Amino acid sequence: HAGAKSGVEAESAQAKNAALRKAGAVVPDSFEALHFAIEKTYKQLVDQGVLIPTKDFKPRLVPEDLDEAKRNGKIRAATNIVSSICDERGDEPRYCGVPMSDIISNGFSIGDVISLLWFKRKLPSYCTKFIEMCIMLCADHGPCVSGAHNAIVTSRAGKDLMSCLATGILTIGPRFGGAIDDAARSFKDAFDQQLSPDVFVEQMKKKGMRIPGIGHRIKSSDNRDKRVELLQTYARENFPSTDHLDYACQVEEYTLTKSKNLILNVDGCIGTLFVDLLCSCSMFSNQEIEDILRIGYLNGLFVLARSIGLIGHTLDQKRMNQPLYRHPWDEVLYN
16 A cells, blocks of 8 residues: 555565455455455355345436526526616626716716616606706705604614614605606696586595695795796796696686685695606607506605605704704693
8 A cells, every 4th residue: 555664574475465366355466456355256146145236327427516607508497587667787887878987977967867777778868857857856855854853763762874764754644745646647647637626526525535736834826946946937938838737727717716725735746747757758658647647656756856855854953963852841742
């Protein structure tokens, strides 16, 4: 055996082989003859009935490595997620097929990026400008509204930015900022049915439902919401059509005969103008428009915009090191 050291004859390989052979072991004359010795011994044991040969069988194939098989195109694994707006594989991410480098080099705006990631197409510049206007005009509305108030209280409680933002966003709903989709659907449905403004209003009243997009807590016909005026002016100057906005303004004329604060608010204005944008830009089918209004795109626009202000209020409170907020007793009615 290789590497063995023998000091005397009895420790040599030859002596050991002779001892094994004398003891009854089958010892070949050389290593090359080993397989012949094994074969001969096996046949002898079979002939003597000591061993009973088994039938040969084809061994099971060892499974191929999964990753290697996928690379070679031999198998197809089921997908867990389907994504149609962004592909980060390769050298750079692509937003709806547009490489990141093109977005930067061609001077895409945030409105253009939203149009790619939300609407899966590059919208005309007047559309993306309108989206950016909505974001700017809805970014904040002071510290007294429910979303900002929640963010401020949470920030003063020492919570982190994400928690403060979440508490503010969670107040968005039918009564605060979340009526844009409902307003768009309601006015579009009434317009498509060719309901006169008074019939539409009275039908909603009989159902016991508020008209989404109509009414404001502090604004009125004597104190108009400047945001609504700016949006209306831009749309009338740039949109191919403002049929739904015009209809909403007719509804407003009727509701103002009942109360001064039943004005077309910013939710209603954005909602109806978005319907006008979708219907008049000739880039969406009727089914796509219905899907956009059903899924919640427009409320998403308000959430995106107001997140800017909510973050601002959170950072503002932390920057001024404001103490824990406690509501004063004299502003609570204990009943």
